[in-house]
Amino acid sequence: MNLPASAGLSFSSAAERMFQYNESEVLGEDISMLMPSPDRERHGRYLNNYLETGERKVIGIGRLTNARRRDGSIFPIDLSIGEAYGTEQRIFTGFIRDLTETRNRERRLQDLQHELAHVSRVTAMGTLASALAHELNQPLTAIANYMEASADLVDSTDPQDRDMLREAVGEAAGQALRAGEIIRSLREFIQRGETDRQSESLRLILNEGAALAFAGMDSSGIDFDLLVPSDADHVLTNRVQLQQVIINLVRNAVEAMQERQGRRLRISSKREPDGKIRISVEDNGPGLSPDIQKRLFTPFNTSKARGMGVGLSICQTIVEGHGGRIWADRSVLGGMAFHFTLDPCEEADND
Template identity: 70%
Template sequence: MGVADDEIDDLSAREHSLEQALLGSILATVPDALIVIDMKGQIISFSAAAQRMFQYAESDVLGENISMLMPSPDRERHDGYINHYLGTGEKRIIGIGRLTSARRRDGSVFPIELSVGEVHDQGKRLFTGFIRDLTERQQAETRVADLQAELAHASRVTAMGTLASALAHELNQPLTAIANYLEAGRDMLDSDQPVDRELLREAMAESAAQALRAGEIIRSLREFIKRGETMRQPEPLRGLLAEGTALAFIGADSRGIDMDISVDRRVDEVFVNRVQLQQVIINLVRNAVDAMANSPARILRLSAAPAEDGRVEVVVSDSGPGLDPDMSRTLFTPFTTTKASGMGVGLSICQTIVEGHGGRIWAEPSQWGGAAFHFTLDAADGA
């Protein structure tokens, strides 16, 4: 029996060694980073892909708190997330996955897709995190989007030409009639003969009627365009702000930025079109990051709180040089910009989207001397 037991033990040891080698090989080649932490948030495993992604050697991070790989506000709040789960059992991330941001060794922030799992090992709880860097995927999507945008632009130019031609044709008749009636009235006033007041009154009445007809044509066109609006639905505001900020950091110099997202507890969901609202967030955050390029302190704050009439007010503020007073009147006017390579349409797009949601957008100085852009949205429960 002793020999047999030794053979079984030896076989088990070889199988265990093979399993460890196979697991090590998988972890060394899998493209997604794998990080394992304990209940205290301390890193106990850091895969090769994680080392490449975060620019840390495994020896640099073992035993350190996972928050070192997070930007604010998750960095300061992560231990609270773990304690909340251990105390309540409420799974906010585990088994769900989320789009968020991570922080490299050099301080740069980049967007990631995070999937968290839980493992029980000899009475201990361990948490595994698979992390995918979205930068390359987003860059590929951006290239495709650029091509699509060029095609869409060509299509819009054609459509606008057709629309302008049709609009000119429709408006030509009432405008011509107005001009004819006004010229006739002028000729009557210039004549040496007594003015036929009844005829003059008729000419003025016809001019007014034709002007109203032109207005109806334009109003009908606006109603036709409005019917093409995209659908809106309840969306979690905190998630939208986090995802939009993460996407805005792609290709931007995010080193040294002190970033925080603060959403009032009374604010849960907003009634929006997800893609359009993220476009607003991306534009405002990128503007803030660009504005702070030469600032000694780079502070970026996104906040949201209840406003009047069932609305929510969102604020994106920075510590940049602030707004030029001369540009304050034309801030949201298309093709107005201070950037050397800018088109000057970003804020105009933001205004169009926000007003299309029934809200308004405006700018004020921030508490750090930079700019603070405010905009309002419908709360989902009040929409």
């Protein structure tokens, strides 16, 4: 499309299709007829300013702007204008690319992104429900077992049975409180995206977490080591959430060693060169294939016949919420080693 200062000299067939004008309708007309407001009204002033001062705003530069079709519809274009000198007049040539399809693709991409966000929210709700079911299963099962034992003892008049009844009821109440703590802790984590952390002794939490994990499992014959040096003991953590990580990892390790003779489980901590505290849970089970290892922390991925595949995903969420990372590799014991890092509590270390 060639244009002098104000009138069209030629109009290509591509321009005819783009603007819905025949060439005969454009030739000799002011080119501003193809522009929407406010460019239409500004065109003459801009062109005169360029001819007088040489100040370029579009010519030789190009820009994204809008154009106007015969039917009045506006569409986006990529506009470039070249300049040439004829024998009698200055000639401007406009190169226009219709960006309608590009914009449509962008809008479609935005729509798909909104749809994906919606699906992600729904998936997150499903993951949360599964996570709650997974995490609450252990304390609720313990409550059921304690209450079943209590029912068998409630009619007994034997003082020893009465003592056992009181102990069972007390343990059930403790597990009920633990279930409430799990719900509260997960709710706070989701609402704030962070955890309430304070100085805690790793030795105590790891020991308690392992004991809770062993409850209801066949832990007989396991050679269990807990190695926590003094310089890798105190960490900044949420006690309940850290216990959840330990329970998941220990239960996985015990289940992995079911068919092993001479089962070995080791939980240890050490200070890393970057100052973080690394906690490791290692077993001498059969290990995992490389393919399974790649997907270990993906929700609903499991190698267990009846597993839900959310335990390790929960561990990852908790550890990353603490500002740490979690990974797995082969253990020197022969099975798997799961490692994760936490921030140290320097004040406690200096006590």
